[in-house]
Amino acid sequence: MRSNTSGFTIVELLVVIVVIAVLAAITVVAFNGVQNRAYESSVRSDLAMIAKKIELYKISSTGDNYPIAVSGTQRDELETIDIKVGTGAYSTVANSNLTYISSTNGTDYVVLATVKNGPVLYVRGSNPAIQVYTGPPSYPNGTMSNIATAAGLTGTFNEATAAYVSTGGGWRFWD
Helix, strand or coil, X not given: CCCCCCCCCHHHHHXXXXXXXXXHHHHHHHHHHHHHHHHHHHHHHHHHHHHHHHHHHHHHCCCCCCCCCCCCCHXXXXXXXXXXXXXXXXXXXXXXXXXXXXXXXXXXXXXXEEECCCCEEEEECCEEEEEECCCCCCCCCCCHHHHHHHCCCCCCECCCCEEECCCCCCEEECC
């Protein structure tokens, strides 16, 4: 007498496990792509808001200038703009999350933002369209002159820059 028991063979079980693993890998890759696009979208929105607030500052200032990056005054000028951003979409590398550079006379500025797991974006006063930064690959460790020139800031500009920091909030000078 022979008994017939039905079940799965080892090969069938391995095939099912491999198929599940492939589907899981595809899902993780797709999720990371969606998450990175969400980070970039958030930073683009922040840059548009910052550009509008800086333009409002320029309109309301007595000299019709953007905030000037001058040691001792930049922090006060930038804090009066009352810029608030969420930190979740930005790089966590020190001094690279959100950086402000101005021309010496306050006629132009550049704000650079490093997206978490993504590109460096910037907005410029004379060209308020948000663009991808393609300057020196060493940003944020490159010199401010290289960064400002690559972002299109012409003439002379102040190398005293400020970065928006999450600890304590607000603009703080780079060391």
